[in-house]
Amino acid sequence: MTLQRLNPADHFTLVLDHEIRKSGLAGNYCALAMELDGVPEHAEIARCCSAFAKRFPLAVARLSRQGRQYAWVPADADSLPFQVCTLDNDADGAAGQQRLLTLVNRVVPVSASAPFELHLIESAGRSLLALCWFHPAADAKGAELVLHHLFNDPQPARQPLPLPVDHLQQQWGLWRKLRLARQAVVNIHRLDRYASVLPLETQSPADRLALKLVRYDAEQTAQIMAHARKHTGMTGTTLYLIGCMMRALEAAGATPAGNAYCVPYAVNLRRRKALFPVLGNQVSFLFAQAERDMVHSRELLFAHLRDQNRAAIRQGLDHAMLPLMQAGSWLALEKYGRIVRNSPTRRERSSFWFSYTGDMEPEPESIAGCRVRGMYQLSQVSSPPGLGLLASSFHGRLVLSYNYINNQFQTDWLERLTQAMTAELLDLAEKFP
Amino acid sequence: MLQNLKSYIFQELLFLENPDDFGEDDDLLQAGLDSMSIMRLVLFIENEYGVVLPDDELTPENMQTLKRLENWIKRHRQKQT
Numbered sequence: 001m002t003l004q005r006l007n008p009a010d011h012f013t014l015v016l017d018h019e020i021r022k023s024g025l026a027g028n029y030c031a032l033a034m035e036l037d038g039v040p041e042h043a044e045i046a047r048c049c050s051a052f053a054k055r056f057p058l059a060v061a062r063l064s065r066q067g068r069q070y071a072w073v074p075a076d077a078d079s080l081p082f083q084v085c086t087l088d089n090d091a092d093g094a095a096g097q098q099r100l101l102t103l104v105n106r107v108v109p110v111s112a113s114a115p116f117e118l119h120l121i122e123s124a125g126r127s128l129l130a131l132c133w134f135h136p137a138a139d140a141k142g143a144e145l146v147l148h149h150l151f152n153d154p155q156p157a158r159q160p161l162p163l164p165v166d167h168l169q170q171q172w173g174l175w176r177k178l179r180l181a182r183q184a185v186v187n188i189h190r191l192d193r194y195a196s197v198l199p200l201e202t203q204s205p206a207d208r209l210a211l212k213l214v215r216y217d218a219e220q221t222a223q224i225m226a227h228a229r230k231h232t233g234m235t236g237t238t239l240y241l242i243g244c245m246m247r248a249l250e251a252a253g254a255t256p257a258g259n260a261y262c263v264p265y266a267v268n269l270r271r272r273k274a275l276f277p278v279l280g281n282q283v284s285f286l287f288a289q290a291e292r293d294m295v296h297s298r299e300l301l302f303a304h305l306r307d308q309n310r311a312a313i314r315q316g317l318d319h320a321m322l323p324l325m326q327a328g329s330w331l332a333l334e335k336y337g338r339i340v341r342n343s344p345t346r347r348e349r350s351s352f353w354f355s356y357t358g359d360m361e362p363e364p365e366s367i368a369g370c371r372v373r374g375m376y377q378l379s380q381v382s383s384p385p386g387l388g389l390l391a392s393s394f395h396g397r398l399v400l401s402y403n404y405i406n407n408q409f410q411t412d413w414l415e416r417l418t419q420a421m422t423a424e425l426l427d428l429a430e431k432f433p
Numbered sequence: 434m435l436q437n438l439k440s441y442i443f444q445e446l447l448f449l450e451n452p453d454d455f456g457e458d459d460d461l462l463q464a465g466l467d468s469m470s471i472m473r474l475v476l477f478i479e480n481e482y483g484v485v486l487p488d489d490e491l492t493p494e495n496m497q498t499l500k501r502l503e504n505w506i507k508r509h510r511q512k513q514t
Contacts, residue, residue, distance in 0.1 A: 233491060236468050272465040274448035310488055313472040358467070 001057035004072045006136055007165045008325035009281035013135035014063070014070060015340055016382065017110065018333040023383040024206045025405070027113065028135040029104050030379040032143045035093065039127045040120070040368035042084055048368070049080035049118055052150045058279050059116050059146070063136060068330055070136075072115075080150075081117040090123035097211060100130050104378060105208045115279075116146060129367060139281040140357045140377060140390075141268050149278055151367045164269035164282045168319055169326065177323040184320040187312075191289055192343040194260035196351050199387045199417075201255045202408045206383040210406040213376055214418050216398040216425075224398060224425045231302035238265060238356045239305040241391050242288045244424035245352065246295045251429065252417040254351075261351045262289045267318045273361065285321045286312050296432040341382065353381045353388035353403075360394050376401050383408060434482075434503050441477050442499075446470040457500040462493060471496060478502075484509040 006014065017028035053060045059080060061072035087095045099121050115137030121128040131147055138146060162170055172180065216224065228240035246261040266283040270276070288308065294300050312318060328336045343349050357377070364372050376399050381388040386405040391398065402418060423429040435457055443452035447465050455464070466474070474496075475486050484506060495505040 238468065267469060271446060271448040272467055272470055307488075310472060313469070314476060318469070 001061060001072075001074050003066065003074075004058060004061070005066070006063075006070050006072070006329070007163070007280055008169075008322055008329055009139070009165050009283050010136045011070065011329040012285075012325050012340070013139075013281055014110075015328070015333055015336045017135060019337045019341060019382045020380050022337070023386075023405075025209060025380055025383070026105050026107050027110070028380055029113075029132060030135055030140065030143065031100060031104055031130045031132045031377065032140070032147060033097075033100055033376050033378070034129045034131075034147070034364075034367055034372050035374040035376075036127045036129055036367060036370040037373050038125060038370040039122045040129070040370045042082075042120070044368045045118065045120065045129075046079070046082050048150050049082045050078065052146075053077070053079045055149070056279060059137070061115060063110055063113065063134075068332075072137075077114075081114050082120070083117070084120045084122065087121060087123035090121075090126070093126075093128070096121045096123065096128040097213075100128065100378070101209060101211055103130070103132055104380065118150075126373075127370070135379075136281070138279055139266065139268070139283050140355055140379075141270065141361075142278060142280065142282065144357070144360050145275060145278045147367075148275065148362050148364065152362070152364055153275065163277045163280060165280070165284075165322065168269065168322060172323070177326075180316065180320040181323040181327060183315065183317060184324040187287075187315075187317055187320070191262055191287055191349065192345075194262070194289065194291065195258045195343070195345065195347050196260060196262040196349055197249070197254050197258035197292060198348060198351060198385050199249060199254050200408065200413075201257065202384070202386070204407060206386065206405040207407040208405070209378070209380050210404055210409075211378050212402040212404070212414055212418060214400045214402070214422065215374070216400075216422075218396045220426065221393065221396055221398040227425070227427050231298065232306050236306060236309060237358070239288060239309055240302065241356055241389070241425075242354055243290070243295075243298075243301050243305050244421060245354070245389055246290060247298070247301065247424050247429065248417055248420035249351070250292070250295050250432070251420040251424075252413060258292070258347075258351075260289055260291045261295060262287060262349055263352060263354050264350055265354050265356070275362070284318055286318055298427075348384040350385050352385050353379070354391075355379070355388070356391040358393055359396075360392065363394065375399070378403055381405070434506065435499055437481070438478075438499055438502055441481075442466070442470075442474065445477075446473060455499075457503075458498050460497055461499065461502075462497055466496075474502075478506055482506055482510060484513055 021027050058072050060077040062075040064073045090096045113134040115134050117132045119130045228237045232239045242263050264285050264287050269282045288305055375394045377390045383405050386408045388403040390401040
């Protein structure tokens with residue numbers, strides 16, 4: 001492997017790593033946790049880790065500063081790190097979750113961070129197999145592909161070149177890039193007319209990431225998807241989830257300051273159902289924003305989010321962030337981070353972090369001989385906003401992973417939030433007064 | 434038109450091992466076309482065929498198969514010429 005520069009989306013996640021560390025947290029680390037019936041053979045997993053590293057040398061590289069930018073450089077490793085931890089008793093999975101959080105909360109310097117690590121947390125006949133990754137190495141959909149190619153696809157992954165992010169940029173000449181970047185700037189200025197509502201105002205430094213999972217059964221999930229179709233049409237489970245979360249925050253009691261919710265969300269640039277590209281962040285970004293008053297009416301809110309999303313795509317804003325991110329990658333992390341997160345009034349722009357990866361693709365029935373019972377995701381978030389919602393679906397069941405800063409959110413407030421979210425998703429919420 | 438739509442969908446939006454086997458009455462939504470892809474497809478159609486497709490007509494009745502897509506576009510081309 002030769003030196004490989006970060007693409008603009010990779011670099012964007014590195015900036016967020018810088019911002020997360022600045023909040024006092026470990027860095028931009030994520031995990032995809034697979035809940036297994038049984039305990040897989042350690043030797044088999046180790047073999048898969050080694051084979052994967054041979055096929056994808058970048059998966060064991062390390063990040064290094066090269067002039068004003070960053071790149072992956074070869075490292076002295078020939079396998080993905082794989083560690084086993086045995087717990088005495090974890091009947092409800094809570095101890096495994098805590099162990100996983102401990103791993104994601106470890107502080108490791110950027111230059112020593114492994115792009116991917118595999119952790120097996122075992123206890124009495126069941127286990128949690130977690131793929132932990134450093135965000136500049138892959139996006140969440142890519143992590144699903146890593147898992148697929150690690151365990152279930154012995155063929156070399158097709159890696160058509162150029163990759164989606166590079167391909168888009170190569171299609172554009174300088175003037176087109178400048179026009180797109182300008183469009184993105186105008187859009188961000190438009191967003192900044194409003195001050196974002198935050199879940200809470202806190203002055204206390206962040207201590208560590210914590211997690212609350214809410215799972216929905218197949219029947220509830222079908223109901224939620226039907227409501228999503230009804231309210232946001234063919235174009236938006238993502239928008240339905242974001243809108244419900246805005247309303248749930250309003251119901252649970254977000255800070256009184258701020259006059260609009262603003263939520264950035266990733267746009268996956270891979271072709272749907274493609275098993276490639278595996279590595280790198282192949283995403284751009286869009287924003288969902290709604291004035292606080294509008295959030296009080298489901299009908300108004302969802303119609304607004306739908307129209308906003310369609311207008312954004314019609315204007316090409318889903319791609320317009322890329323040239324801007326490319327320009328940003330020449331800035332120092334500190335300065336870029338400030339621009340990315342803060343409005344000109346120095347207020348945090350994101351009301352919460354959000355990701356929806358839909359159904360896991362391909363959905364593994366088993367991993368290393370053990371049936372997969374369920375899955376969930378987790379990700380570090382910056383503080384503020386200190387709250388991230390990761391939504392995914394496995395075997396037709398929706399899983400919501402609330403990622404939050406442990407010392408900044410009260411348990412009863414989170415309980416109110418998650419209950420309000422469930423009521424919103426199932427369209428059972430009472431009207432706002 | 435059908436071939437043009439098919440090329441765009443399978444080169445830009447959706448991966449299939451054997452796109453040639455995908456027929457004009459096969460289900461695009463079941464094959465994996467998602468919300469973002471649908472909006473990109475609409476944009477492509479509007480630019481390529483010079484029609485404006487109203488948002489309230491973004492329904493499975495108009496978008497579920499290549500054949501339905503073609504009929505939808507033709508209806509609007511007739512209306513708008």
